[in-house]
Amino acid sequence: MMTVAGKQEVDLNAEKKRSQLLEVWRRLKKSKVAIVGLVILIFLIFIAVFADLLVDYNVAIKQDLVHKLQGPSAEHWLGTDSFGRDILARIIHGSRISLSIGFIAVIISLIVGGAIGSIAGYYGGKLDMIVMRFIDVLMSIPSMLMCICVVTVLGPGMSNLMVAVTISYVATFCVIVRSSILTIKNSDYIEAARATGVGTFRIILKHIIPNTMGPIMVQATLSIGSVILSAAGLSFVGLGVMPPTPEWGAILTEGKEFIRTAPHIVLFPGIAIMLAVMSLNFLGDGLRDALDPRLKQ
Amino acid sequence: MKRNRWLCLAMAGLMTASMFLAGCGGNGNSTTAAGGETKAGGTQGATEANAGAGTETGAATTGKDSLIIGHWGDPPSLDPNNSMNDCSMRVTTNVFDTLVRMDEHFKAQPCIAESWTISDDGTEYTFKIRGDVKFHNGDLLTVDDVVFSIDRGINSPKASPSYGKVAGVEKVDDQHVKVILKAPYNQAQILANLALPFGPIMSKSYVESVGDEEFARKPMGTGPYKFVEWVKGEKVILEANEDYFMGAPSIKHVELVTIADTSAALLNLESGDIDAYCDIQTSDYGLAQSNPDIKIVEGNALGYEFLQFNTKKAPFDNVKVRQAVAYALDKDAMLQGINDGIGTKLDTVVLEDAIGYTDKITKYDYNLEKAKALLAEAGYPDGFTCDIHVISDLYAKYAQVLQSSLLEIGIKAEIKQEELSAYKVTTGGGNYDMAINGCSFTVMDVYESCGDSVIGSKIGETNNTFYDNPRVNELFDEALVTVDDAKLGTLYEEILVTLSEDVPIVPFIWRVRNVTCNKDLNIPYMDPYAFHYLKDWSWSS
């Protein structure tokens, strides 16, 4: 009896979820902005995945000091940097670095922050109090300063850069997950599940997380964009990836010295960063509207 | 509402325009326009200067007598004993005087001390103090002030470039003061150290009455310029000391302004907002040279850039590997490609006019064939992986050039750019393979220029190459107490030859200092430290 009821509920849930997803997708499709964002993002991911087929990595790091700081030409479509390296090749291979920093840092902070947030939110009480005070502390330190501190401690480099950015986003996700859990924790269907004897872990995993996914997905999408910006910003103050790694922010920063004689070095990587962040913002924004039907009437 | 819509549109338009303009990248036109503007200003200044007497003794002229100099930072403190920062020193070198001053040939000349004698064992210097030197507040400088200043300097760690070799100071009589050294040292070194603005002569009564903190904000000394105002974060204003005991300076009003970005500094030079800038970056040389109203005054610094090895860590404990890397270091590419040709290509740690310089050293010119052969001989025909540690962006650039050539002989090097503090720990602890670094010192002397990196007894302090050759150590010990130049020459020669064979370090570029300035500014010589004794500067007619 019990089991049958449980199974039925799961089936219903799955079906509901599927139709919900379809509904979200249907609404997302209506937003031109979101679709533009999605197309650009897929295009950039495509470039990142197939970078090696598009251009050899050696082209991106091959120095040619005689032909340095050249403007765009037939041979070098986007010109060369201060070492005579092809900027287009660097931007193409840079997409791998920049996008993976964005995605990996957000996924890790989502998992860590989400875990802390859901436990604190679900159990509440003293545990919640202690965790939230600690999160308060983390959030009161300006995130850029926090990143700079962490990179100074760990030393620069791609993985350390990711750790620094991750730390400053853990708090954000923790707060979001916790507050969405608080809002649905006491809702009727959770009560019902608890009454039917479903385990705590199962409740969190099967009922709470899927129902908090909306705002989290939106925040995650938007965060990937801001992580890319933060990473580029850290490169800008000299705490980013190590040369000759072609992270977008690092390519741009190298051109800072030559803005008068060779402004193209600053221009193109900046456009790449902007496109990537923009596509994520477009998509995130569309997702928000699609998930929150209240705003559309 | 309507207006805001337009504002919004205008901003979007602005963005598009900025991208478009930046994309075009042509700056020829605007540079010429700027040149035109500067010319107008410059000519006016020059005409005015024409009307004045403009003699070299620095008599008051009615022409342009003010000077705005830009430099990279704001002084952290103006207490000369408590700020190891060249921006502070550019102020204190002009507000204070030292016992002796270096002239344009880098020879010590009398200043507050009118003469000096050295004891036979070379450890005691007795200075005769001038009796007519007045502080800016009118007080006469006495021997007590000198004793107070040197004592204060000895007890200030940050004044150690001046007094690091000094053990104590004694008043002999009302005219003489005796400086006692920790050991005998080369005379030129000691005098050059005492001439550094880290340890100038201050007024005992002033420092004691205002207190250290106030003194660091309002310095007062005997120098050619009086301190007027320090606008924190922006500038320091100085005014000529008309009663200066070595003659009044010809430029009456000086402002040292902070412009950290050298590209911005060049824009300010072109527009005439500043008259001079200390050390523009080499990538801006071309732009500065193309402007007829701007000139670049250059001179050798006391310092050079070098590659160093951790000689205790495999595979760099093998001299053949070190030689191979030395052959793979493309000095010309670094000089031309990174420095735009500014600086001097280097094969050893001193320039040709230094005592002990010799042609017998092994020179490492870029040669990948030799490098490969040496690697194979050393047992690494396929190369290996290693790291190159650096601190600054510039060193990271040199490192990238080296990284690229090393790749061609099979060595995969990873660049690790660190903060200074981290760098000191990794290199000092021997957790590195190679590092690109630079050094600066107080006199052109083999001991001073490389001793810190190669003397065995300095391992654990400054010697991060861990190079420890008993013969070299012995030669350095002997050189330290050798006063005769010829004998010193032979000792140094042997050191240089040995170092060039053992290659614990590979020096590659001798640094050059510059002041980029209005073409009418006369800068008779280049201060190798870029502290700049402004009394010697003037506006030409």
Next chain:
Amino acid sequence: MYKYVVKRILLMIPVLLGISFVVFFLMDLTPGSPADIIMGDLATAEAKAQLNESLGWNQPFLQRYVEYIVNVFHGDFGTSYVSGLPVFQELFSRFPTTFRLALYSMVLASLIGIPVGIACAVKQYSLIDSFSTIFALIFISIPSFWLGLLMIIVFSVQLHLLPSFGSESFAHFIMPAITCSGATLATLIRMTRSTMLEVIRQDYIRTAYAKGATKGRVIVKHALQNAMIPIITIVGVNFGYMLGGAVITENVFGMSGVGNLLLGSIRNKDIPMVMGGVLIIAVMFSIINLLLDILYAFVDPRVKAQYKKGGT
């Protein structure tokens, strides 16, 4: 109300202690000793040891931390390792620049963002609405340092209109303020739009129209006032963030603000300076949040009523 304020201020103390510990600990982990960084090549090892000794560097971590906190409670934030001057003095000499930058950026963002947001809400789905939405999304996606550099290229290098560097005159603040206002501007447009949309649909707005009020009057008098809370929050919180120094913008435009000072201090391991800076930023941030809460009461009668009931 009074009780509430006191309680909030007391709650700040454990958070501040936490912040101070985290930052002190992080700074302690950075490699090297202060003397290495302060003194450079020219100093002897002996002199460095002497300096470290005089800075109290040789004591154990916890002792140094406790000593620091005790001093802070006595109002002594210590002196900078680098300049030897009191931390407070250094910070407050930099503060005016940061404050002006924050103020100008927020004024700029509000002057553009709020009216545009209202326009979007009033004419939902019009050309202005979709244009502003896209514009806001693009603007928030631009790396601030890139925008800064592009503006330098155009307005300083090409057109010679604005100074590219420094913080002396008003002209020096124009480009940095535009650079900094970006994110807030975009958020303001979006937020003003969505809150206004919600408010406009309320009954009392319909009532106001029914009573014959003009459209402009309804929007300003009724709708805007009720949509004020989220708008004030955004401006206030961003203002608070900016008082902590806009590290990157200050870096691009070479401004002598708090951000640049702290960046340099972290790299120089100037622990007293970093600690002082971070603590003051955190205090200011908390105070601004508190002020915002109090302000809500004045803007929104509903919130005020809550306080009067004596609740928190």
